[in-house]
Amino acid sequence: MTTGPQLEDRLRAALRRPEDAAWPDGRGAYDRFRRHRTRRGRILAAQAALVAVVALSLAVVAPRFLPNGSLNPVTPPFPGRVLEAPGGGFEVAVPAGWTNLRQDRRILTPGGDNGSAVVLRPKRRAADTTVAVYTAVLSPAQYPGTAPGRDPAPSVTADRSTVRLDDAGSPLGRGQRPDGRPFVWQTRLAPGEVARYAVAWPYHCDPGQAWRPAARWRALLVTGRTAEGPATGERVLQVVRRIVEQARPVTNALPGGAPGALDLNLPPAQGRWLLGSGGSGQGAWRAYVRQGRSEDVFELAFPSRQTRPGVGVHAEDIEPTFLAGGQLGVFRDCLSWLSPQVGLVSGAVPESVTTVRIELAGRPPLEVRAFGHRQPARWAAYVSPPLARGTRVTNVVGLDAAGRPVAEAEHDVYLSHPVCHVFR
Amino acid sequence: MAVDEVEFREFFASQYVRLCWLGLLLTGDRAEAEELAQEALARTWWRWAVHRPDDPAAYARKVLVNRRRSLLRRAGVEARFLARTRAEPVPPPGDEQAMVLWQAVQDLPPRQRAVLVLRFHEDLTEAEVARLLGLPLGTVKSLAHRGLARLRDRLGSPDLDPAKATRKEAR
Numbered sequence: 001m002t003t004g005p006q007l008e009d010r011l012r013a014a015l016r017r018p019e020d021a022a023w024p025d026g027r028g029a030y031d032r033f034r035r036h037r038t039r040r041g042r043i044l045a046a047q048a049a050l051v052a053v054v055a056l057s058l059a060v061v062a063p064r065f066l067p068n069g070s071l072n073p074v075t076p077p078f079p080g081r082v083l084e085a086p087g088g089g090f091e092v093a094v095p096a097g098w099t100n101l102r103q104d105r106r107i108l109t110p111g112g113d114n115g116s117a118v119v120l121r122p123k124r125r126a127a128d129t130t131v132a133v134y135t136a137v138l139s140p141a142q143y144p145g146t147a148p149g150r151d152p153a154p155s156v157t158a159d160r161s162t163v164r165l166d167d168a169g170s171p172l173g174r175g176q177r178p179d180g181r182p183f184v185w186q187t188r189l190a191p192g193e194v195a196r197y198a199v200a201w202p203y204h205c206d207p208g209q210a211w212r213p214a215a216r217w218r219a220l221l222v223t224g225r226t227a228e229g230p231a232t233g234e235r236v237l238q239v240v241r242r243i244v245e246q247a248r249p250v251t252n253a254l255p256g257g258a259p260g261a262l263d264l265n266l267p268p269a270q271g272r273w274l275l276g277s278g279g280s281g282q283g284a285w286r287a288y289v290r291q292g293r294s295e296d297v298f299e300l301a302f303p304s305r306q307t308r309p310g311v312g313v314h315a316e317d318i319e320p321t322f323l324a325g326g327q328l329g330v331f332r333d334c335l336s337w338l339s340p341q342v343g344l345v346s347g348a349v350p351e352s353v354t355t356v357r358i359e360l361a362g363r364p365p366l367e368v369r370a371f372g373h374r375q376p377a378r379w380a381a382y383v384s385p386p387l388a389r390g391t392r393v394t395n396v397v398g399l400d401a402a403g404r405p406v407a408e409a410e411h412d413v414y415l416s417h418p419v420c421h422v423f424r
Numbered sequence: 425m426a427v428d429e430v431e432f433r434e435f436f437a438s439q440y441v442r443l444c445w446l447g448l449l450l451t452g453d454r455a456e457a458e459e460l461a462q463e464a465l466a467r468t469w470w471r472w473a474v475h476r477p478d479d480p481a482a483y484a485r486k487v488l489v490n491r492r493r494s495l496l497r498r499a500g501v502e503a504r505f506l507a508r509t510r511a512e513p514v515p516p517p518g519d520e521q522a523m524v525l526w527q528a529v530q531d532l533p534p535r536q537r538a539v540l541v542l543r544f545h546e547d548l549t550e551a552e553v554a555r556l557l558g559l560p561l562g563t564v565k566s567l568a569h570r571g572l573a574r575l576r577d578r579l580g581s582p583d584l585d586p587a588k589a590t591r592k593e594a595r
Contacts, residue, residue: 014525
């Protein structure tokens with residue numbers, strides 16, 4: 001077969017930098033570099049001082065938030081234009097001197113829908129200075145309005161993928177907006193961050209709508225950051241505070257007020273969920289979906305091979321748009337440590353899939369039940385029974401409860417390679 | 425340790441365009457690529473001031489790749505907005521097919537794109553890519569495999585698809 005390498009050769013050619021290609025505006029590059037280097041040196045030198053100043057500023061500002069739990073009145077409402085993020089359920093006004101850097105969509109909602117976000121930056125150029133406003137689902141232990149003093153540590157999963165609002169041991173600042181929405185703010189920040197707030201922003205769930213319980217744990221997150229000095233940091237902090245106070249709920253957000261009785265026994269919406277397990281002895285497996293800050297990940301772990309972290313686990317990103325488009329990911333694993341070797345095909349599937357049909361060359365198809373439905377994770381999964389080495393899988397089809405095909409394997413030229421085939 | 429400005433300037437001249445190009449392949453955005461290259465070289469300079477790296481070019485490349493990764497990971501959603509809403513990718517000069525391929529690479533998920541760029545642009549081995557990205561070797565192989573499969577699927581060209589090509593020949 002010669003066509004396989006052809007793509008690789010073409011890829012090499014397409015990605016190759018033309019010989020002696022110049023970079024646009026490359027002439028003054030070294031001068032810009034010297035300025036960049038000097039700036040970086042100043043940043044390094046100023047970092048310690050900045051930390052101290054920010055800590056001091058927060059220490060001064062904190063009491064204004066904490067005693068009665070409401071933000072002190074700040075300057076009048078923004079005169080700027082209003083940006084609406086319908087998927088995120090909020091709208092914000094762009095403050096004077098700031099502009100909308102971008103408005104984008106990301107997977108945020110428990111139902112797997114897209115949410116929106118807004119990122120603002122000052123009109124005058126300032127290094128790495130942004131205020132990001134978006135919604136995300138938090139763990140109950142960190143949700144605004146939950147019991148004061150609750151230790152957030154238990155909500156942090158083993159892989160630390162849970163959104164975490166503060167460091168263990170540091171008190172959460174908390175308060176309430178004029179409309180009754182509770183908020184918390186983070187007391188210890190990542191480098192470059194000036195402020196990070198979370199405001200209760202639960203979904204409005206229409207009667208009969210199949211929302212997950214975690215929907216109530218949505219929060220509006222407002223994060224300000226800058227690589228500039230304390231003066232810019234103060235400006236960023238002011239903008240963040242105004243947004244915390246003045247952001248308005250729209251579309252799918254509850255119109256206001258406290259989020260109601262909170263069931264603290266609900267599991268966090270982010271973490272690593274065991275969907276199911278199977279096999280036996282050296283061939284035992286456990287299937288997980290890990291939901292973190294970035295993409296959801298499907299993991300197939302083989303406990304007998306997990307001799308150290310990172311070993312014995314096959315993990316791949318789940319691409320929601322891909323699965324929502326009726327395609328299935330087919331992950332292939334060869335259990336090479338068994339004698340004789342066997343292979344497994346597995347993957348994450350939309351929750352509408354109840355059965356997966358694995359079609360084999362020269363053999364009747366296998367049907368396996370998808371599992372892991374009704375978990376906080378958004379996906380179910382399937383794992384085939386052990387397939388003898390050399391078995392050829394020709395297709396994988398996901399069927400719904402009525403037996404209708406709802407998803408099919410991605411077109412993949414390697415799918416039909418024999419099980420435990422070694423690619424060279 | 426003082427840095428020899430002349431020596432570093434020569435190093436800069438030899439690496440700047442290369443790093444910009446790598447940044448462009450990883451981000452698809454010219455301004456972001458330049459910023460990454462500048463940052464990588466600035467960090468290399470400060471490292472050089474303490475102790476000259478054995479292979480400054482490899483060090484700068486590592487800084488650039490890690491910086492790109494940490495922007496995606498540490499800054500979380502904000503950085504992903506930057507990554508997703510980048511300006512239109514600037515294709516390299518080349519024939520139409522190369523431009524289509526370039527665009528298809530830009531549309532890959534970030535990790536698949538990084539693996540393919542490092543494999544086929546930087547000509548690193550899978551093991552070197554794994555070390556550079558801090559991923560298990562198996563994951564790198566899997567990402568490369570899925571990235572290539574995605575490209576074949578995306579391009580849909582019979583001569584890039586072994587199965588279709590075989591069928592075509594059979595006819």
